Amino acid sequence: MPYFMMPKARPTSREVLADLVSFDTTSGNSNLPLIDHVEDWLRSFGLEPCRFPDATGTKSNLLVTIGPEDVPGYILSGHTDVVPVKGQDWTSDPFVLREEDGKLFGRGACDMKGYVACCLSKVPHFLEADLKSPFHIALSYDEEVGCIGVRSMVADMAGWDLKPLGCFVGEPTKMDVITGHKAKHSFRVTVTGKSGHSSLAPNFVNAIEYAAALIMKIREIGERLAKGRHDELYDMPVTTSHVGVIRGGTQLNIVPELCSFDFEFRSLPEEDAEALNEEVFAYARDVLEPRMKAVDPDCGIGFHLISSIPGLATGADEEIVALAKHLAGRNGFSKVAYGTEAGLFREMAGIPTVVVGPGDIAQAHTPDEFVEISELAACDAFLNRLIAHCSA
Numbered sequence: 429m430p431y432f433m434m435p436k437a438r439p440t441s442r443e444v445l446a447d448l449v450s451f452d453t454t455s456g457n458s459n460l461p462l463i464d465h466v467e468d469w470l471r472s473f474g475l476e477p478c479r480f481p482d483a484t485g486t487k488s489n490l491l492v493t494i495g496p497e498d499v500p501g502y503i504l505s506g507h508t509d510v511v512p513v514k515g516q517d518w519t520s521d522p523f524v525l526r527e528e529d530g531k532l533f534g535r536g537a538c539d540m541k542g543y544v545a546c547c548l549s550k551v552p553h554f555l556e557a558d559l560k561s562p563f564h565i566a567l568s569y570d571e572e573v574g575c576i577g578v579r580s581m582v583a584d585m586a587g588w589d590l591k592p593l594g595c596f597v598g599e600p601t602k603m604d605v606i607t608g609h610k611a612k613h614s615f616r617v618t619v620t621g622k623s624g625h626s627s628l629a630p631n632f633v634n635a636i637e638y639a640a641a642l643i644m645k646i647r648e649i650g651e652r653l654a655k656g657r658h659d660e661l662y663d664m665p666v667t668t669s670h671v672g673v674i675r676g677g678t679q680l681n682i683v684p685e686l687c688s689f690d691f692e693f694r695s696l697p698e699e700d701a702e703a704l705n706e707e708v709f710a711y712a713r714d715v716l717e718p719r720m721k722a723v724d725p726d727c728g729i730g731f732h733l734i735s736s737i738p739g740l741a742t743g744a745d746e747e748i749v750a751l752a753k754h755l756a757g758r759n760g761f762s763k764v765a766y767g768t769e770a771g772l773f774r775e776m777a778g779i780p781t782v783v784v785g786p787g788d789i790a791q792a793h794t795p796d797e798f799v800e801i802s803e804l805a806a807c808d809a810f811l812n813r814l815i816a817h818c819s820a
């Protein structure tokens with residue numbers, strides 16, 4: 429199938445989306461074929477995008493600035509990676525955009541190539557407008573595996589002389605303005621015990637039982653937090669704890685030597701997340717490990733950080749919120765429980781940031797993921813108003 433983003437072509441957001449969806453940018457894959465395609469098209473307009481590659485050279489962020497470079501501007505941020513389709517039951521090829529009943533189906537159509545497509549389709553319009561402040565389109569990799577890729581690009585922005593006026597992260601919010609999201613810290617815990625025949629169990633160290641003790645501690649912290657700080661703008665108004673995976677043991681008559689499990693805290697941005705992590709580490713170190721080591725000093729509990737994403741807490745009275753509400757035609761704002769790259773723009777670079785984008789998060793990551801055509805139209809209108817705002 430021919431691409432819509434041919435040199436100097438002016439594709440619609442939907443046509444750009446068809447191009448973007450055709451690249452299988454599942455986080456485990458290279459995103460370079462997509463980046464090459466977008467970069468070639470941008471260069472055909474005389475633009476000079478900048479790459480921020482990963483250490484392996486198989487993935488990259490892409491940043492392009494359009495408009496005057498001597499004044500601060502706005503960042504339009506989206507991730508290029510998508511979650512796997514493996515094991516999901518799709519009606520049609522997930523990497524071929526398909527229309528039915530006013531919906532566009534395809535992996536990433538909603539999360540979040542739809543927003544990226546809207547932003548890219550505006551490039552020719554940005555170039556024609558008499559922009560008083562520039563746009564920076566910032567495309568990242570490896571968002572779905574812990575907001576890893578975007579960090580090198582945001583670190584670069586943190587050093588810019590002109591601090592951007594604001595950033596719009598286009599995760600699917602049905603164009604609602606989102607001013608806050610939770611922080612997430614997740615860890616893999618490895619419990620090392622001492623193995624032996626289960627008939628002599630008390631002489632050994634049961635890794636599963638110590639893992640269970642630590643899991644109950646994590647649950648206890650969660651129960652305490654459920655009675656603590658509340659923010660009713662979240663659908664889950666409290667900080668939560670959760671254990672999602674556990675592995676351990678070989679057979680019933682062997683005291684298990686190894687057990688590992690994964691846990692997370694999803695905390696309100698105002699919560700001291702580090703203190704929660706430390707409470708778990710301290711319980712392992714000060715309460716459980718001494719008992720284990722009394723049997724065998726080689727026993728112990730190790731923690732490996734899986735991911736750490738800061739929360740977002742943009743103030744309701746900040747200019748970026750008023751602007752986003754105006755552009756989206758909304759009176760209010762809300763907050764979401766899932767993490768996004770927005771917290772990193774705020775925390776690492778101090779950039780006023782909101783989340784606002786087309787599509788419904790309920791369709792993200794699902795088989796037959798889709799975005800409503802009307803949602804793309806709403807995002808196109810949002811961007812047209814932003815162009816007018818920046819050309820005034």
Ligand SMILES: [Zn+2]
Nearest residue numbers: 507539540599
């Ligand atoms: Zn996303």
